[in-house]
Each structure stands twice: as C-alpha cells, then as structure tokens.
Amino acid sequence: MSAPKTFYYFAYGSNLKLSEIRRSCPSAERKHRVKLADHALVFPRKSEGRQCGVASVEVRAGSEVWGGVYEIAELERQRLESREGFKPNRPLAANSYVPANLTVFVDGDAAKPMEVLTFIANPQTNPPLPNPEYKSLILAGAGEWKLNAKYIAQLEQIVTTKP
Numbered sequence: 001m002s003a004p005k006t007f008y009y010f011a012y013g014s015n016l017k018l019s020e021i022r023r024s025c026p027s028a029e030r031k032h033r034v035k036l037a038d039h040a041l042v043f044p045r046k047s048e049g050r051q052c053g054v055a056s057v058e059v060r061a062g063s064e065v066w067g068g069v070y071e072i073a074e075l076e077r078q079r080l081e082s083r084e085g086f087k088p089n090r091p092l093a094a095n096s097y098v099p100a101n102l103t104v105f106v107d108g109d110a111a112k113p114m115e116v117l118t119f120i121a122n123p124q125t126n127p128p129l130p131n132p133e134y135k136s137l138i139l140a141g142a143g144e145w146k147l148n149a150k151y152i153a154q155l156e157q158i159v160t161t162k163p
Helices: 074-083 132-145 149-156
Strands: 006-011 029-047 052-073 097-106 113-121
Touching (some): 006 029, 029 113, 052 097, 052 132
Antiparallel strands (some): 029 097
C-alpha cells in the first residue's frame, strides 16, 4: 500500500499556530522553519469572520517573511482552500485568497530551497488594521515555530485596532 499523497503548505499568519491550521487540516505536521525572501507581511484585506485586517505576503525587495511549512494530506486541500476563501470554479478576483506556488528557504539557507503552496490575499481598498487577538495568534504561532528573535520583534510592532 502506498503512502497517502501530501503537499507542503507555507504558513505566515494565523496558520502558524498549530491549533489554527488543524481546524481545517487535522493531518498537518510541522516540517520546516523557512524564509520567504523579497516579500513582506502585509494586512490588505478584511476577514468577515475575524472582523479585522488579515495577513498576506507581497513582493518587496530586501524584505523577508519567516514562517513554517506543514506537510498536509492531499485529501485536506479542499478544506484549506475553503477556509482561505478560495473556490477554484470562480474567477480569481472573486476569491479572498488565491493559491500560489513559491520558493522558500529552509532555516533561511539559500542552499536549501523548497517549493511550497501558500495563499495570497486579493487586496481590498482601505482594509482595517488587524485586531489584538489576530496579532496574538500570529505571535503565538511564531513562538511555536521558534522563529528568530529579530523577526518576532518585527511582528510585535504590528499596529492593531484598539482593544
């Protein structure tokens, strides 16, 4: 019997927290701490569920986003897509997030590239700031992954709505 098919998913926002990703992907297993080069963490969209601005990544030379790569059962891909507000049968612009294949670097080492799936937000005009609870999820996940102290310090500077 062959092993079940899996895919690698790059988490950079609330899905860094294992309990968050497992809400839609119970098979998710932590694999690698990684760096996405020449990208920045941004909050370009409002989540109706969270009622605040939510994370995405955008190309920005010289910046970097740290996160984690999970290995997830292929059977759970549709649940992850649904959670990210993506439906393959509608126009890309009608989706909250769209899937993207990116290259990340294991432990930030340029000699260790890895191809991963992630989701990138379709930006909205004038999205709200993230709220303190959402920021806390990202920071908790960053701690679980033991992301480097410099990057965690950057995350701590995320401006939020007032509690």
